[in-house]
Amino acid sequence: MKLVKKIAMGATVSAFALSLMVSSALAQSGQSSQTSNDVGALSPIIFEGVTYAPGDAKFKAVLNKVNHTVVESDGTAYGYVNAADADKHVNEIVAKLSEEVGTLESNYISSFWWDANYSGATFELASGWSLPSLGAWNDEISSVKSANLRGTRLYQHINYGGDSIYLAPNQNENRLSERNFNDKASSIRVY
Numbered sequence: 001m002k003l004v005k006k007i008a009m010g011a012t013v014s015a016f017a018l019s020l021m022v023s024s025a026l027a028q029s030g031q032s033s034q035t036s037n038d039v040g041a042l043s044p045i046i047f048e049g050v051t052y053a054p055g056d057a058k059f060k061a062v063l064n065k066v067n068h069t070v071v072e073s074d075g076t077a078y079g080y081v082n083a084a085d086a087d088k089h090v091n092e093i094v095a096k097l098s099e100e101v102g103t104l105e106s107n108y109i110s111s112f113w114w115d116a117n118y119s120g121a122t123f124e125l126a127s128g129w130s131l132p133s134l135g136a137w138n139d140e141i142s143s144v145k146s147a148n149l150r151g152t153r154l155y156q157h158i159n160y161g162g163d164s165i166y167l168a169p170n171q172n173e174n175r176l177s178e179r180n181f182n183d184k185a186s187s188i189r190v191y
């Protein structure tokens, strides 16, 4: 898809370009954008040092209390209330990965889908690129693959504000609903 390539090449991404990508992808896939298969939470989360499994009575309450989720490279998810605590954790992971990958160059990308299970319209963003707003994709992303160098972070508001979820490299979420982040992202960083 040409527009996707354009992003990877570093062109400025406008809301207009993103809306074009949506209509193009929808036209190609022949799918509507109204699919929704949200389910309850399925993955454990560590909050204030305690691990909560989906079956725990307190799980839903903890998930609702969590504003920021950080998923490490081994898939372990940590929940935070404060942005500063989540930022610190993300910065540590990104710094460590930066040391490891050095100046490695490649087309490492993150992929985002309109629907759960990596279906529906999609777009890609290469490592090092960010989108401060998502245009037609605002509050629409339902699944993500973080196949890049230093991870992917989705934010609730434009300009990287509000709640967030960070996924370490190669951590994928086929249902962002499991992290209370379905149809919620309004800006994105790909580290």
Ligand SMILES: [Ca+2]
Binding pocket: 113, 114, 115, 116, 139, 140, 141, 142, 183
């Ligand atoms: Ca969606």
